[in-house]
Amino acid sequence: MPDISSISVGLQSIKTALDITKELRSINSSLKDAEVKLKLAELIEALSEAKIQLSEAREENQELKETIKALEKELNKENEVVFKESFYYLKDSIEGKAGGPFCAKCYSDEHKLILVTELPKQFQDFGRYKCPKCGDIGG
Ligand SMILES: [Zn+2]
Incomplete structure (x- = not known):
């Protein structure tokens, strides 16, 4: 689990380093070497610490970017559909989810995947499936 503590520690080390440089500048020349x-x-110690912490933060940032990219890919995959015989179907099946058929009208109008239900045989004069959302019959 990435956190932002390394950024905080890194910034604190930089602040310490800056404080030391101010002290150095104000040191009286009569003081000993x-x-x-x-x-x-x-x-040097403070700057080294800052460098380490900020490198860690950069790595964490990189990991987060990769995680986001993977999740976005997964999300887009969910909406990859194919059109086949009046209905849409998921291109790749997703575990635990029905792959179709989905209402073509709802998908083109609202970009929503609405699973159509099969009508009883005696009501299939105009189509085999009915959309529970828009009532469109087809197939
Ligand atoms: Zn519909």
Whole structure:
């Protein structure tokens, strides 16, 4: 599960690094070299931490993009239909879902896949199926 904590930590490290550079700039020249060196070491550490955290954030971002792409593909697949003998059918069957026939009128008018129901034999004079939504008979 990706989270945004690495971005927060990375940004915090950058803030720390900036604070250290301000301190360095204000250090009195009479201070010992050792103190400057210590501050520089802290600065490098903070920047390294920021780099690691932001790299992790970039990886997480990449993973999220791939997940979104896969989900979008899955969603589009759901609407891939083929027209066959007055009705639409799903191009690829989806587990647990009826693959058709779907009402052609509802699909062209509202882009909705409405499963048509088969009429009893004695009512099939004008068609075999009836759409429960628009009442269209066909097939
Ligand atoms: Zn319909």
